[in-house]
Amino acid sequence: MKGPIRLHRWVRVRILGVAGLLTVLFAAIAYRAYGLQIREADHYRLLAQRQHIATVEVPAPRGVIYDATGAELAVSADIDSVYANPHEIDDLVGTAEKLGELCGLDAGELEARLASPRQFVWVKRHVGASEASAVKAAHLPGVYLTPEPRRFYPGRRLAGPVLGFAGIDGRGLDGLELTMDSKLAGKQISAAAVRDASGDLMLPDVGARPRPGAAVTLTLHRYVQNAAERALERAIAENEARAGVVVVIDVNTGDILGLASWPTYDPNRPGNARAEGARNRAVTDVYEIGSVMKVFTIAAALDAGAVAPDTAFDVEGGRMMIGSKQVTDTHHDGVLTVGGILKRSSNVGAVKIARRLGRDKLHDAFLRFGFGKKTGIELPGEETGLVRPAERWGEIGLATHAYGYGLSVTPIQVAAAFAAVANGGTYHPPRIVREVRGDGGKVIYRHEPEGHRILSEQAASEMRPMMASVFDKGKDGGTAQSLVLDGFRAGGKTGTAHKIDPATGRYAKKGLYLSSFVGFAPLEAPRVAVLVVIDEPHGTAHFGGAVAGPVWVEVMTAVVRYLAVPTQKGTEARPSAEPAPVAIDEGAPVEEQVPEALTSDPGGMPDFTGMGVADALELATERGIRVEVEGSGRAIAQFPPPGAAGKAAECRIVFAHESAAPTRSSLEP
Amino acid sequence: MGDEPMNRGVAGLFILAALLTGLGVQHVSHRRDHVRLGYELSSASAELRRVSEENRRLRLEKSVLTDPDRIERLAASLGMVRPSTDQIRVVPGGRP
Numbered sequence: 151m152k153g154p155i156r157l158h159r160w161v162r163v164r165i166l167g168v169a170g171l172l173t174v175l176f177a178a179i180a181y182r183a184y185g186l187q188i189r190e191a192d193h194y195r196l197l198a199q200r201q202h203i204a205t206v207e208v209p210a211p212r213g214v215i216y217d218a219t220g221a222e223l224a225v226s227a228d229i230d231s232v233y234a235n236p237h238e239i240d241d242l243v244g245t246a247e248k249l250g251e252l253c254g255l256d257a258g259e260l261e262a263r264l265a266s267p268r269q270f271v272w273v274k275r276h277v278g279a280s281e282a283s284a285v286k287a288a289h290l291p292g293v294y295l296t297p298e299p300r301r302f303y304p305g306r307r308l309a310g311p312v313l314g315f316a317g318i319d320g321r322g323l324d325g326l327e328l329t330m331d332s333k334l335a336g337k338q339i340s341a342a343a344v345r346d347a348s349g350d351l352m353l354p355d356v357g358a359r360p361r362p363g364a365a366v367t368l369t370l371h372r373y374v375q376n377a378a379e380r381a382l383e384r385a386i387a388e389n390e391a392r393a394g395v396v397v398v399i400d401v402n403t404g405d406i407l408g409l410a411s412w413p414t415y416d417p418n419r420p421g422n423a424r425a426e427g428a429r430n431r432a433v434t435d436v437y438e439i440g441s442v443m444k445v446f447t448i449a450a451a452l453d454a455g456a457v458a459p460d461t462a463f464d465v466e467g468g469r470m471m472i473g474s475k476q477v478t479d480t481h482h483d484g485v486l487t488v489g490g491i492l493k494r495s496s497n498v499g500a501v502k503i504a505r506r507l508g509r510d511k512l513h514d515a516f517l518r519f520g521f522g523k524k525t526g527i528e529l530p531g532e533e534t535g536l537v538r539p540a541e542r543w544g545e546i547g548l549a550t551h552a553y554g555y556g557l558s559v560t561p562i563q564v565a566a567a568f569a570a571v572a573n574g575g576t577y578h579p580p581r582i583v584r585e586v587r588g589d590g591g592k593v594i595y596r597h598e599p600e601g602h603r604i605l606s607e608q609a610a611s612e613m614r615p616m617m618a619s620v621f622d623k624g625k626d627g628g629t630a631q632s633l634v635l636d637g638f639r640a641g642g643k644t645g646t647a648h649k650i651d652p653a654t655g656r657y658a659k660k661g662l663y664l665s666s667f668v669g670f671a672p673l674e675a676p677r678v679a680v681l682v683v684i685d686e687p688h689g690t691a692h693f694g695g696a697v698a699g700p701v702w703v704e705v706m707t708a709v710v711r712y713l714a715v716p717t718q719k720g721t722e723a724r725p726s727a728e729p730a731p732v733a734i735d736e737g738a739p740v741e742e743q744v745p746e747a748l749t750s751d752p753g754g755m756p757d758f759t760g761m762g763v764a765d766a767l768e769l770a771t772e773r774g775i776r777v778e779v780e781g782s783g784r785a786i787a788q789f790p791p792p793g794a795a796g797k798a799a800e801c802r803i804v805f806a807h808e809s810a811a812p813t814r815s816s817l818e819p
Numbered sequence: 820m821g822d823e824p825m826n827r828g829v830a831g832l833f834i835l836a837a838l839l840t841g842l843g844v845q846h847v848s849h850r851r852d853h854v855r856l857g858y859e860l861s862s863a864s865a866e867l868r869r870v871s872e873e874n875r876r877l878r879l880e881k882s883v884l885t886d887p888d889r890i891e892r893l894a895a896s897l898g899m900v901r902p903s904t905d906q907i908r909v910v911p912g913g914r915p
Binding site: 211214221222223225226227228297302304305306308343344372373376377380636637707711714715716717763764767768777779 | 872
């Protein structure tokens with residue numbers, strides 16, 4: 151067995167020396183490690199975070215504005231903006247010249263901007279795709295592109311003054327963009343992320359999410375809006391008018407289906423729109439609207455029991471003196487009933503009705519109809535209009551109020567009040583925003599104003615035939631006798647008001663008119679009311695029936711078609727071809743001579759075979775049968791079959807063209 | 820006999836070293852997965868933003884293409900005219 155190894159003394163000294171040295175070195179390392187990891191940890195942690203942790207701005211897109219059918223009216227999308235870091239630019243002059251050329255900017259002004267001591271300077275925001283590509287391709291040091299959200303209005307001028315617009319920083323500046331800004335604007339967040347050595351992001355803070363802007367759904371239908379704007383634009387051009395408004399309102403809910411205003415603007419390029427008079431005149435402008443107000447005077451008198459529809463008044467040949475003032479009519483009638491006064495738009499008659507009603511009751515009725523106060527619609531700049539206190543009216547004031555002078559109203563007030571008369575007496579405050587949905591589709595705002603009765607049902611129902619008589623034809627016809635609403639009966643009222651000449655401060659005798667027409671359809675079951683106001687027509691015509699009336703017909707026709715309101719028999723301006731009379735042959739049994747359609751049992755399923763789609767639908771509608779149409783051409787099969795017993799509620803009809811062979815599946819029930 | 824405790828000590832050290840090495844490898848592996856998932860999350864977030872933006876652009880384009888005014892102009896250029904009232908049949912239950 152070997153004994154323990156004996157080291158040379160010097161070797162032991164050296165080993166101990168090295169061990170001591172290593173111990174000292176490790177102690178120094180441990181000390182430094184302690185300093186880095188524990189004593190000065192917070193300081194170095196902060197430095198590391200500054201180097202690796204990047205703060206990323208996570209943008210929240212502005213909410214979309216939809217029409218009632220879900221079509222986008224205002225959308226935000228990212229487009230490029232050009233910015234520069236002046237610290238990274240060596241050739242200031244060359245960069246400024248090149249950028250100026252690419253972006254269409256003044257090189258001198260750009261050079262001054264790039265000389266900034268800051269590290270970030272906008273060069274041009276929201277550049278086009280070709281500009282962005284050109285800047286990218288130029289590879290200019292210190293010049294970068296970054297996506298920025300921009301508001302787009304795909305309908306261009308469609309509903310421009312209603313939608314308003316958002317500024318370059320995404321804040322609403324006009325219209326619904328302004329009133330709904332707090333809901334449309336999302337909440338951007340700053341999220342921490344780790345940036346690696348190459349600058350790429352990793353480990354984003356996925357827990358933090360921006361709050362996107364809420365989606366606003368309107369009651370507007372873009373088809374109706376488009377029809378209203380086109381009709382208004384045409385009328386403005388034809389009549390050389392200064393301005394105009396069209397309001398389309400659902401009489402049963404107060405929903406605004408269309409709201410056109412002229413002059414208008416494209417929110418994509420608002421420019422100096424407001425300065426040029428482009429605003430939402432339906433709420434921002436007040437008018438002495440004239441004879442349209444007779445509807446409310448007469449409705450109030452009927453409601454109060456002051457008159458009945460057949461109460462007769464001597465309208466004195468259309469002239470009447472009140473003190474030193476003369477009230478005149480367009481026509482020279484002798485005696486008119488209340489209905490006749492509305493039909494012929496007699497000012498004298500309206501004054502006499504108002505006198506019988508009394509000043510205070512007429513004043514209260516106007517307030518009840520919503521005049522003199524805001525409707526509360528979600529649009530900026532709404533005016534209240536003015537209904538002066540009754541005690542300040544005087545005899546002349548009572549007279550002029552009766553036919554629409556001496557008080558100022560907004561078009562939206564008139565449309566809402568008229569809708570109440572049309573629907574049987576219930577006032578629904580107008581609304582244009584149906585609902586607002588936040589993140590995840592949760593409804594965060596829904597405006598469903600309660601309707602309230604402002605007119606007895608009896609008075610409202612008495613008003614309908616009177617307003618329908620405005621369309622009566624002939625020598626003693628109504629003031630809208632030139633208007634024909636093809637396929638529907640309607641009620642309405644014309645208005646032609648003199649405006650005050652700003653030069654004289656008095657009502658202009660000629661040249662300054664406000665032409666208007668308000669009406670609803672269908673007469674028996676009103677769905678929609680349309681108000682048209684044409685301001686200062688300078689063409690050959692100025693009467694409401696001639697200037698605003700045609701716009702009303704065009705818009706109402708488009709709306710009732712769009713809403714699929716069934717036409718009323720016997721009201722077509724161009725009636726469809728009548729069926730040829732059936733010649734009865736006395737020698738044959740009667741059953742063989744009468745067309746099958748007339749002899750079939752109305753309770754059983756009719757035979758659609760051989761009919762075109764239109765005829766089949768008409769017959770089905772008459773029988774109250776819901777039809778599922780398949781294909782086009784002539785009906786070749788139907789389920790249930792013709793003559794099926796019982797009162798079937800539905801029927802599937804297969805149509806095919808003679809040349810087309812129907813598929814097997816389509817011929818199976 | 821005298822080498823046994825030493826062998827046990829060496830073996831113990833070896834096991835300890837292996838254990839520590841294993842833990843270290845596992846830790847590094849977890850860190851690597853962590854970083855990889857971080858990059859994946861980052862690119863997934865970027866992809867989400869891209870497709871959301873693409874979706875917005877497509878909806879915008881759809882809205883432009885279905886603009887009633889545009890449709891009407893196109894229809895007119897194809898020789899289409901509005902139907903007269905007696906040519907229209909309302910389908911019961913139909914919605915605009």
